[in-house]
Amino acid sequence: MCEGRPHRFSRASRLDLKYPSPVVSNADLAEAFFQLAESHPPGELRLALLRAAYAVFDNPRELDGVRRLPETVPLEVLPTMAMLRGCRGRDAVAAAAHRLAGPHRLRGSPTREGFLTAAEVSRVVADGGGLDPRHLRGAAHWHTRASDGAATLEAMARACLRRGATWGVVTDHTRGLACVNGLDAEGIELQRRAVASWNRRRGEELWVVQGLEVEILEDGRxxxxxxxxxxxxxxxxxxxGLAERRDQTGRLVRALQEPGVWTLAHPRxxxxxxxxGIRANWEVVFAAAAEAGVLVEVNGFPRRQDLDPTLIALAGGAGCRFLLASDAHHPRHLAFDATAVALCSQAAISREAIANFGPLDHLAAGRPDLAVP
Ligand SMILES: [Zn+2]
Ligand SMILES: [Zn+2]
Known part of the structure; x- marks a missing residue:
């Protein structure tokens, strides 16, 4: 039985890479800033510390030994930054944070555990391990202006092409409980025509398949x-119902039996x-996904990273195949599939088990309704 509880693991041992580790990693630095922010009451200082935390977390390179800080680090926290960066090792960072803390006690949060910083993603990807984001052929699970994305289908498809993809799956939201801007029947039909128009003109370079991000209702329909x-x-x-602590195994397993389900997206x-995220008996969910032939998504959107490597490995062991998703809402976000690659590398998933490394015709196997060339 494996509950949907975040796994506590020491950051010191979590990245066993050939690539040299920094003395003070962005992970340790960002965590110190998050804890410092929460040690202060709501106000300007707390906000500035939080902004620094996210700036460090999202910086694609380790800051250790680097002179230039990310531009989004607020000026008022530069002295704190200098003090923390001057530390030799994570214990020293923790000790310095204690000296700098506000009125509330410093504490970690399970909601921040098991996530890779952008710098860790770069290090894992550079380290290889058989999975290289440059070899991805399919760009899947992205949004357009038709629901809550920032760009048109054409702009997103062109950005997929620039990233070297040969197929893409657009997955705007449906208009359910979860997304007021989602597509209704007319919107789905309009998008079908936009996809057909792209494929007529540029399908040889990038074939776009229409998808939909649909809501799993309370009863699993x-x-x-x-x-x-x-x-x-x-x-x-x-x-x-994501904040509720009840078990949602049944809801997920029933959804996996629904006709037409291709992928279980951001499962937790x-x-x-x-x-x-939700609680579920993940062994049961993954066994059901493997049985139903439904792909399990690894969502690379940095704030999601859903699943984490521990659960990805569990799904791999259950015989699941995977879809890597950027969950892009902007052309820039398409690069987030590298985060999904890093998470799979950490779980030692093989390239063959990942749909995005394969050609379009694999994707369409068993789906004659897809009109794939
Ligand atoms: Zn979603
Ligand atoms: Zn999405």
Whole structure:
């Protein structure tokens, strides 16, 4: 039995890479800033410390020994930054943080555990391990202006092309409980035409398949009728009841039996520094996904990183295959599939078990309704 509880593991031993580790990693530095922020009451100082924490967490390079700090580090926390960066090792960082703390006690949070910093992603990817984001052929699970994305389908597809993809799956939200801006029946039809128009003109370079990110309802059914699932790849996800601590195994397992479900998206629904995600018996969920032939998503959006390497390894052991998702809401976000690659590398998942490294015709196997060339 494996509950959806974040796993505590020491940051010192979590990245066993050939690439040299920094004396003070961004992970330790960012965690110190998060804890310092929370040691202060709400106000300007707390906000500045939080902004510094995120600036460090999202910086693609380790800051150890680097002179230039990310521009988003607020000026008022530069002395704190200098003091923490001057420490030799994580114990020294923790001790310095204690000296700098505000009125509340410093404490970690399970909602921040088991996430890779952007610098760790770069290090894991540089270290190789058989998985290289440059070899990805499919860019899957991204959004457009038709739901809550920032760009048009054309702009997103062009950005996928620039990243070297040969196929893509657009997955805008449906208009359910979870997304007021989602697609209704007319929106789905309009997008179908936009996808067909792209494929007519540029399908030889990048073939786009229409998908939908659908909501798994409380009883495990989906928020789209069966008639709307024809010719569409469904990524099914939970976006409601995520903060509740009840077990949601049944809800997920029933959704996996629904016709047309292609991928189980961000299975836990965790959010960095916000919530740990749902509880479920993941062994049962992954066995059901493998049995149903539904892909398990590894969501690389930095604030999601859902699943983490421990659960990815559990799913791999259960015989699941994976879809790597950037969950991009902007062309810039498409690069987040590298985070998913890093998470899979850490779980020692093989390239063959990941749909995005394969060609389009693998994707369409058993789905004659997809009209793939
Ligand atoms: Zn989602
Ligand atoms: Zn999404």
């Amino acid at each position: 989906l928020d789209v009728p069966r008639t709307a699932r024809e010719g569409v790849l469904l990524v099914a996800a939970i976006h409601t 629904g965790r959010l960095f520094a916000r919530r740990a």
